[in-house]
Amino acid sequence: MSILVLADHHDGQLAGTTAHVVAAAQEIARAGGGDIDVLVAGEGVSAIAEAAAKLDGVSRVWVADNAVYAHQLAEPLGALLVELADGYSHVLSSASTTGKNVMPRLAALKDVSQLSDVIAVEGIDTFCRPIYAGNAIATVKSDDALKVMTVRSTAFDAVAANGGAGIESVDKVVDNTQSSFIKEELAQSDRPELGAAKVVISGGRGMGNGENFKLLDGIADKLGAAIGASRAAVDAGYAHNDMQVGQTGKIVAPDLYIAVGISGAIQHLAGMKDSKVIVAINQDEEAPIFQVADYGLVGDLFEILPELESKL
Amino acid sequence: MKVLVAVKRVIDYNVKIRVKPDHSDVDLTNVKMAMNPFCEIAVEEAVRLKEKGVASEVVAVTVGPKAAQEQLRTAMALGADRAIHVQTDDKVESLAVAKLLKGVIDEEQPGLVILGKQAIDTDNNQTGQMLAALAGLPQGTFASEVDVQGEKVAVTREIDGGLQTVELSLPAIVTTDLRLNDPRYAKLPDIMKAKKKPLDVKTPEDYGVATGSKVSLIKVEAPAERKGGVKVGSVDELVDKLKNEAKVL
Structure with missing residues (x-):
């Protein structure tokens, strides 16, 4: 067989x-x-x-x-x-x-x-x-x-x-009278595919709004990273649905995963906890994301992200 | 048009599960149970279709133990008109659930069937698709928008890379994704009214369906625990650790 x-x-x-x-x-x-x-x-x-x-x-x-x-x-x-x-x-x-x-x-x-x-x-x-x-x-x-x-x-x-x-x-052709394709709206991106990227940087509700997600761009450019998001960020409209990492979104396991402003709900952890190295950046030092992160940095992401970008 | 909506009783999504010490399964004793979140979205969509005048009747259905009637009452408190309970204490897997729901479709002849895309216990993401195949109906899975237009329904689907819109002939099967709607909460008067709404109890035998499966559970284990690492004091220290300790930069 x-x-x-x-x-x-x-x-x-x-x-x-x-x-x-x-x-x-x-x-x-x-x-x-x-x-x-x-x-x-x-x-x-x-x-x-x-x-x-x-x-x-x-x-x-x-x-x-x-x-x-x-x-x-x-x-x-x-x-x-x-x-x-x-x-x-x-x-x-x-x-x-x-x-x-x-x-x-x-x-x-x-x-x-x-x-x-x-x-x-x-x-x-x-x-x-x-x-x-x-x-x-x-x-x-x-x-x-x-x-x-x-x-x-x-x-x-x-x-x-x-x-x-x-x-x-295959010569076999089947009929289809029940469904038809209308349109597709695919996110255009020069970045690597989220599921296959070696480095992923994701933003959560802590990003505050969709505009602030641009703070991740420079770091993603330097690291050749894909950009992801938590469900909270997607639900809040900060990020597109195909960026969602988690139980019901994409499952990723990159060499390096950087979680920014993500508290770390179990549904999010389900999508990234097999990453080799996890970095968490969050203002709340009690955030559950720190329990799975190899390196945690507590602080204001709006100060940390530009500094990180300049030092990479 | 009649809308059939399937719901499942699962562990509450806030509960952290434990594996039984003998690794035979997860331990669900005295654990808070609730309606699967994707099924709440399915009920909400069905009720909205009724409020818009598209649906004439909303029928909720579940397969499971007696206690699953709680979830049917919840569905009726949210706006379903009546409910069907296919009662069984067996562990029923996706294929058997799909066969039972096919039996319900044959009896009820709904114009649209809405299910959650996956249950958060087994994470299978199968039942809606299996039901569509068995019933010979088209499917719109992972829906973020459902637009019924006459004899057709346009479904916008959340796919890898973005969104896809397909048009299906009715009757059709739709499975819900997270962003289809924000489910409402049941109000107390509606909860009281739901207690009086009709609830039919059936058995798998009524539909001639055997609930067994050829897949057996050998063992269940907790995943490898990930240990928290260190907190670093500065961006410089972080970059240094990533370069020299983790060697990922």
Whole structure:
């Protein structure tokens, strides 16, 4: 039996998360799971398929290139996965919004459970996943014939891209009369992707307003960092929703995470506590964020941020 | 149009959970329970649709033990007209919940079904999507805006990188994200009135659904505890530590 990985892509490029999901698939393969195939579904995706074919450990790339798969809407993409899943023992995607949207449809139509947000492979049928906002780690065993799972990409190191898998097209085209794409409003940014950045600097309610988030820009520029935000900052309208780090936002695990004006609610900690080094800057020395920070600096962020920028 | 809204009884989001000493599960004895926050947003959206005249009736449904009727009463205090309780003491996972909700859809024939995008206990984020697949309906997940227009609904979704708007034919399934609305609090007179609203009790057998799952819980452990580090006295000291001690700069 073999493993199918659904590739993540946007803006005509293979998303970095896919190489991490293939790494998880390799762990399953080493436990006895067989070959690894990748599915790239979308419209005008040949360059993405070529990028996926280079990922180490991939045997074959399926390309489903058709207008019906544009924007990876859940209904047609789910139907396509159901068609392709026969013959596979595992189907994996990243726990991206695309993966979360479509994988449960596949699982339900195959009458199997789904394992969400897998962070460790213990064996061919046994996996670890966080529950209760990461305050507990469950080890679960699936006896379903088909294992459908989403993978937390930050928990697996990306595979290299030295391979050369064959690319085959999928002729199967499904119908979709139920849903249609209207528009997308994507935040334009030259900064690294939040989920993949080596350094992340996040602002919380302590930033005071959206304008003050610009104080993070100079530091992010110097460190090559992505900029994140706490839920409180997003809810208050200081920052865009796709910047939210936490239980229900993005999960990050960079080498360096700098939390500015963030108190450290458990829902926020769930999204960043696996960072290698955490720095907290906060006026309130009792803030819970200091309990997880490697380096804490108590003080006025409006004085500290400009000074930090000048000294980096 | 009838709107069906699904709610789940979970641990209150302010409670810090503990793992049982024998690692069999988390310890929920004497822990404060509440309606899942995303389900509160779902109820609020359904009630607003009724207030706008889009929905004619709001029906709340839950799957769970007898105590979960508290959450149905809360939903009715917030404005749901009646409730359906699929009562079971079994641990019911997403797929079985989706099958039960499919049974409720078949009976009730709602025009729109609204669920929370995930429950904060299992963090699965599956049930709405599974329900959509089983019922053969389109889905608008992680919604931050829901706009019903005649036979269609436009749903703005929170996706990685920004927002996406899709148009779905009705009936459809919507799952809520945090910024869809700010749920109201129930007023005392409404809480009293909710006690008299109709609540139907059903069982999984009524829908011909087995609640078992082929996924077994082997163990539950606390995550590796992260220890707090040191407080530094100045920006200079911080930069020095990051360069020379942590070596991340």
